Amino acid sequence: MSRPSFITKLSSFLILSLYIIAIFLTFFLIVILSHGVGLAAEVTWDEPTALVTQKYLNDTKPAIYPEGSLTDNKVSVTVDVNAGIFGGYTYLKAPGDIAVSRNQVYISGVSQGLHLMGGYVQSFKINANAVTTDNFILIRDSHGQFALGARTDIYGDISKKETNYSYSLRNEIQIFNSTFDSEVVGGGAYLDNTYGNAEANHNKVYFDGGSAKAIYGGLAETHADFNGVAKASDNIVYLKDVSVNNNVYVGAIHVYDSGEAINNKLTLTGQISIGENLRGGYYSRKSPCEGVCDFFSGNVLSVVRPQKDGARVGANLGNFEEYNFLFSSLAPSGSVGLLVEGEISLNDGQGRGSRLASFNLANDGVPTEPELELVLMSSPNMAIDYEDFETPADSVESLGPLLAYDLKFDQQPNK
Numbered sequence: 194m195s196r197p198s199f200i201t202k203l204s205s206f207l208i209l210s211l212y213i214i215a216i217f218l219t220f221f222l223i224v225i226l227s228h229g230v231g232l233a234a235e236v237t238w239d240e241p242t243a244l245v246t247q248k249y250l251n252d253t254k255p256a257i258y259p260e261g262s263l264t265d266n267k268v269s270v271t272v273d274v275n276a277g278i279f280g281g282y283t284y285l286k287a288p289g290d291i292a293v294s295r296n297q298v299y300i301s302g303v304s305q306g307l308h309l310m311g312g313y314v315q316s317f318k319i320n321a322n323a324v325t326t327d328n329f330i331l332i333r334d335s336h337g338q339f340a341l342g343a344r345t346d347i348y349g350d351i352s353k354k355e356t357n358y359s360y361s362l363r364n365e366i367q368i369f370n371s372t373f374d375s376e377v378v379g380g381g382a383y384l385d386n387t388y389g390n391a392e393a394n395h396n397k398v399y400f401d402g403g404s405a406k407a408i409y410g411g412l413a414e415t416h417a418d419f420n421g422v423a424k425a426s427d428n429i430v431y432l433k434d435v436s437v438n439n440n441v442y443v444g445a446i447h448v449y450d451s452g453e454a455i456n457n458k459l460t461l462t463g464q465i466s467i468g469e470n471l472r473g474g475y476y477s478r479k480s481p482c483e484g485v486c487d488f489f490s491g492n493v494l495s496v497v498r499p500q501k502d503g504a505r506v507g508a509n510l511g512n513f514e515e516y517n518f519l520f521s522s523l524a525p526s527g528s529v530g531l532l533v534e535g536e537i538s539l540n541d542g543q544g545r546g547s548r549l550a551s552f553n554l555a556n557d558g559v560p561t562e563p564e565l566e567l568v569l570m571s572s573p574n575m576a577i578d579y580e581d582f583e584t585p586a587d588s589v590e591s592l593g594p595l596l597a598y599d600l601k602f603d604q605q606p607n608k
Contacts, residue, residue, distance in 0.1 A: 233259065233264060233266050234259030234262050234266045234267070235269075236257060236259050236267070237269045237271075238268070238269065239272055240272060255276045256279060257270060257278045258278070263281045263292065263293045264294045264295050266280050266297070267280075267297045267299075268296070269299040269300075269301075270299070271301050272302075272303065273304050273306070274305070274306055275305060275306070277310075278300065278307075278310070279298075280298045280311040280312055280328055282310075282312075284315045284316075285323065286317055289321060290321070290323075291324070292323075292325070293312035293313065293314050293343070294325065295328065297328075297329045298330045300330070300331070300332045300335050301333045302333070303336070305338075306335075307338070307339060308339050308341065309330065309338040309339055309340045310328075310341045310343060311330045311343045311364055311366075312326075312328040312343040312344075312364070313325070313341075314344070316357075322359075322360075323357075323358070323359050323360070325343035325344060325380065326360070326361075326362045326363050327362075327363045327364065328342060328343045329364070329365050330366045332368045333369045335371045340366060340368070340378075340405075341381060342364035342365060342396055342398070343379075343380045343381070344361060344380070344382075345360060345382050346359070346383045346385065357384055357389030357390075358390055358391075359391040360393075361381055361392070361394075362392070362394050362395050362396070363380075363394075364396045365379065366399070369402060369403075370403055372403045373404070375405075377398060377405045377407070377409070378408075378411075380393045380394075382412075382423075384419075385416055386416055386418075388419045388421060390421055391413040391415050391422075391423045391446075392413055392423070393411030393412055393424070393425045393428070394411060394424060396429075397410070397428070397430075399431045400432050400433070400435050402433065402434050403435060405437055405438070406439055408442075410428030410442070410459075412442075412445045413447075413448075414446065414447040415449055419449060420449060420450045422450060424452055425446050425452075425474070426455045427455075428443050428444050428458075429457070430457075430459045430460070433462045434462075434464045438468045438469075441459070442454075442475040443457035443458065443472070443474070443492065444475070444492070445472075445475040445476070446488075447477045448477075453485060453486075454473075454474030454475060454476060454487075454488040455474060455488070455489070455490040456492065457474060457492045459471075459473060459495070459513075460496075461497070462497040462498055462499070463498065463500065465504035465505065466504075467505065467506045468508075471506045471509075471533075472511055472513075473493070473494060473513040473514070474487075475512065476488050488512050489541035490514055492513045493550075494513040494517070495517040495518075495519070496531060496569075498519060501524070501525060501528045501529070502529055502532060503528070503571070505534075506531065506533040506535070509536045511536070511539075512541070514547055514548070515547065516569070517550050518530050518549075518551070518567075520553075520555070521554070522556055522561050524554075524561075526564070527566060527567075528567050528568070530568065533570065533571065533572045535572070535574065535575060537578065539579055539582040544581065545581060546580065547581075547582055547583070549582075549583065549584050549602070552569070552585070552600065554592055554598070556592050571607060576606045577606065579604060588600050
């Protein structure tokens, strides 16, 4: 048998070397990725001392935020701090574009604080484009913070007419067992003393257990004295066992000229109390609309397994194009989905009606009561505005392989 040639030995050596290098690189990448590669800065705050002094936002208040990077930061706070907490923050003094994106903020067991934002852009020059995108906040067992998912503020010069853009997109807040003395806003975009457009779209608020002053999925505002378009669309809010003192607006705009607050989605489940108004789209405007003005299209409200007395709304309900209801098969007769103290408006006021898109019973292991009556919406103090409202036809629905129920709808003046 002939001995292996030098070329054969060299080839074997090179193959073996490459194999070893590949194993080493794989191990290296696993270790790096497991430790969070990609984060520009990581700040863990477990002692309420030596806070960073915040510049420009409020010179008298300290803050916690990573310095030197606007994106891909991670901030964790587990102690009480009398300070603002930011995943990323910047103050822009010259015209230009700026983005604060992909930051993560984690709050747990904190009982006091000031501003709380995944990303924040302040611009004090006109002709600027400011963006906060894909920032994330997770809050557990905490109280008192001002929770804002992401925010862009542009302060301009009223003598100028350059176009500005303020965008807050795809930001998310998740909250568990926490209470807030002020507003929770998934994403906010604002223009002050300048022309331009503001958009707060595709933001999310998930709130499971607790209370807040008010809740917005997205909030966009242009200056009242200038032409501008504001949009707060495609936002999602999920509330479970939550009490809100004032309003819940899934998409809200304050605008001079025109705007949209459409395709927003709200889910209410469990024990819900809303002190004032509940709207899928909301607007305030100081002049007649001269462009696109739509605060109704595609807005959806889903009520899931409500308590017997229903999700309570202290003032008015409106600007939802679609309603969905899911009750438990355990629900006693007379259970209510939505109990509204003020007006229920089932249209947009311009010839388009809302529709009852779906109703169903969740099979929770027990057949329903005979002749079960469920009240989907009730307004004991005012007649419901049913104009152009669409109700499904009576039908037979399934409640599992062996059970079915006859479904009949009835409209009364108040329910």
